[in-house]
Amino acid sequence: GENVEQHPSTLSVQEGDSAVIKCTYSDSASNYFPWYKQELGKRPQLIIDIRSNVGEKKDQRIAVTLNKTAKHFSLHITETQPEDSAVYFCAAKNSGNTPLVFGKGTRLSVIA
């Protein structure tokens, strides 16, 4: 089955700097890769996703890149702000009625 590895487990950046979180997956059939942000005491919230037919997707300060050959995808947050501080999870799945498989999460701290 699918296995998703996520790095780093913790990340501290200065406000205004960029943050990059990387994930690798094992199942070449996976074709959907969402990223979630989870603030303390809340459910994971989808912030951006990418499908295997594109290599990059951007939404304001957040972007995701996908390299299907290498089976890895990354989350990029630019101009970080203190409110970006949270735990971020990557996930992967293939099409059809299969569940998401999650990475272990990255705790991002943005220092003002």
Place this chain on the structure above:
Amino acid sequence: SAVISQKPSRDICQRGTSLTIQCQVDSQVTMMFWYRQQPGQSLTLIATANQGSEATYESGFVIDKFPISRPNLTFSTLTVSNMSPEDSSIYLCSVQSEAFFGQGTRLTVV
């Protein structure tokens, strides 16, 4: 996107008791998924609930401990049985489109 309503949002339960969590979706879906998130951990799939058949459980989860019902295409329940403090977690339901979760149930077992 589907709207997923989950309840209760939180509960504190005595060990040895059981709690049933409900998940309601505003549209018909074939598959519903139940996840557990232990404190400080990632999300782990408990089981997949398919309407009209028994749920499919992941390794480490058994029906006697986590019975699931799926009476129709918009509703499912997960029961956490004979609870112990180790069951203290957030429990989340999701649907086959999978981008979104219910609000989650924060369970504390004392």
